[in-house]
Amino acid sequence: MIVQSCPNNVDIYGQAVLRKYDNTDSPVITTPNQSRVIFPINGELTGFIECTTSMKVNFSLFVESMNILLGQMLTNLESESDLLVRLEPPILSEKEFETDQYEISTNLMYELNTLAKSYDCKILFYANKHKAKEV
Amino acid sequence: MDPFFIFPLPSFALQYSPNGDLCMDADKAYKILIVDDSDFSRSNISKMLDSKKYNIIGEASNGSEAINSLKDRLPDIAIIDIVMPGMSGFELAKKISENFKDVMIIMISSLAQENIVIDAISSGASDFLQKPFTKETLVNSIEKLISNMEEE
Numbered sequence: 292m293i294v295q296s297c298p299n300n301v302d303i304y305g306q307a308v309l310r311k312y313d314n315t316d317s318p319v320i321t322t323p324n325q326s327r328v329i330f331p332i333n334g335e336l337t338g339f340i341e342c343t344t345s346m347k348v349n350f351s352l353f354v355e356s357m358n359i360l361l362g363q364m365l366t367n368l369e370s371e372s373d374l375l376v377r378l379e380p381p382i383l384s385e386k387e388f389e390t391d392q393y394e395i396s397t398n399l400m401y402e403l404n405t406l407a408k409s410y411d412c413k414i415l416f417y418a419n420k421h422k423a424k425e426v
Numbered sequence: 427m428d429p430f431f432i433f434p435l436p437s438f439a440l441q442y443s444p445n446g447d448l449c450m451d452a453d454k455a456y457k458i459l460i461v462d463d464s465d466f467s468r469s470n471i472s473k474m475l476d477s478k479k480y481n482i483i484g485e486a487s488n489g490s491e492a493i494n495s496l497k498d499r500l501p502d503i504a505i506i507d508i509v510m511p512g513m514s515g516f517e518l519a520k521k522i523s524e525n526f527k528d529v530m531i532i533m534i535s536s537l538a539q540e541n542i543v544i545d546a547i548s549s550g551a552s553d554f555l556q557k558p559f560t561k562e563t564l565v566n567s568i569e570k571l572i573s574n575m576e577e578e
Contacts, residue, residue, distance in 0.1 A: 304470045304558050351466040358464065358509070359557050362536020366556070369539045378537060380463060380511040 292374075293397045293416055296367040303356045309412070312400040328354050329388065330361055331379035338393050338418030344403070344410045354381055356403055357412070374420075393417040455481035456572055457499070461492040461518065462507035462534070467557070471505060474561040480568070489513025489521075496526050503571055505564075508535040508546065516549040523550030530571045534559070 301309040326348050330340045342357040358381065365376045390396065397416040402409055458480050462468045468485045475482060483499050486492035488510055496504075504522060508515035519531050533546040538556035546554045552574070553567045 302558060306470070349466075351464060355464045355466040359536045362538070362557065366536075366538045369541075375539060375541060377542075378509055380509055 292372045293364070293368065293395070294399065296364045296371055297399055298360070298363050298367070301356075301360050301363060303352070303359060307352060307356055307403055307405045309356055309360055310402045310404065312402060326350055326353055327383075327385070328357055329382040329384070330357070331382065332365070332376050332418060333379060334376040335374045336376045336395070336418040336420055338395070338416075339388060340417075341388070341415040343413050343415075346408075346410055348403070348410050349405065352405065353403065353410075353412075354383075357381075357414070360401065360414075376418075388417075390415075390417050392419070394419050455479055456503060456568070457481050457483045457501040458568070459484050459486065459492065459495055459501040459504045459529075461486045461489070461504060461510070461515070463487050463510045464507070467507065467534075471564065474564050475568075489515075489518040492518055493521065496522065496529070500526060501529055502575065503530045503532060503568060505532045505534060506551075508533055508537070508542065516545055519546070519549035519551055530575065532564075532567055532571070 297311055299311045303309065325343045325345060327341065327343045330342070332338055332340060340361055342353075342361075344353060358378070361378055365378060368374050368376060395416070395418045399414045399416070401412045401414065403412050455478060458475060460468050460471050460482060462471070465487075468487070472482050472485065483501050484495040486495050489512055492504070492506070506515045506518055510518075513521075515533055515535070519533060522529050522531060531551045532553045532555060533549070533551040534555045534557055535542060535546075536557040538554075543554045552571055555563060555567060
């Protein structure tokens with residue numbers, strides 16, 4: 292359900308484009324010099340979404356691109372699966388988060404094409420499903 | 427001898443910017459405050475509104491900065507992101523609606539669930555735009571608010 296909710300292409304204000312990789316052409320991300328941001332989620336799914344790139348990137352562009360992508364994904368998720376999930380402000384900490392406790396885990400790959408360069412972006416989705424009392 | 431005429435331009439002559447936009451005095455332009463925790467987003471919005479018709483009086487990266495800006499100089503329109511650290515866009519919009527009643531609010535967010543849009547409007551926003559939006563969409567939204575303000 293999460294994978295189906297992900298848009299294939301997202302234009303970022305004419306300054307970059309995000310393109311979803313098919314499973315077959317997904318690159319392997321190597322870790323050195325990676326940029327990383329975490330978006331906690333709450334509502335009928337709680338957990339977090341971790342976004343990384345293989346290279347140093349214009350960080351503000353990267354974070355806003357991920358925000359826009361995840362916003363569209365969660366908006367689609369509500370219309371397709373009736374799950375209401377909200378994004379929290381991004382966390383820029385280097386801290387590692389526990390992932391064992393989550394029943395849903397999915398990973399996706401996108402290519403972020405900026406005017407200057409392309410970056411492979413890995414998106415790891417960890418969540419538990421429950422009916423929230425208040426969203 | 428060739429005829430020689432001088433036509434002095436009146437002081438109120440219309441002036442145009444290099445891109446052809448009609449110029450207005452800064453004090454007559456509509457004052458806009460941009461509130462978003464993303465530098466990239468603030469910078470984009472600012473570029474989209476780079477016209478003599480609009481005067482970006484400030485940019486704030488969170489609700490507290492926005493409140494301070496509002497106390498210093500009152501905008502006509504505040505463009506507010508919903509998901510921000512600390513005070514959310516909803517909380518900020520409510521404070522603005524209570525304390526700065528003349529300020530019109532446009533809320534922006536990458537999320538656009540029906541529930542979010544309803545919360546935005548009930549917090550005091552006059553319009554809601556899902557990110558990413560085009561310059562045309564943003565300008566249309568602002569012009570709609572300006573038109574409403576002028577009718578009032």
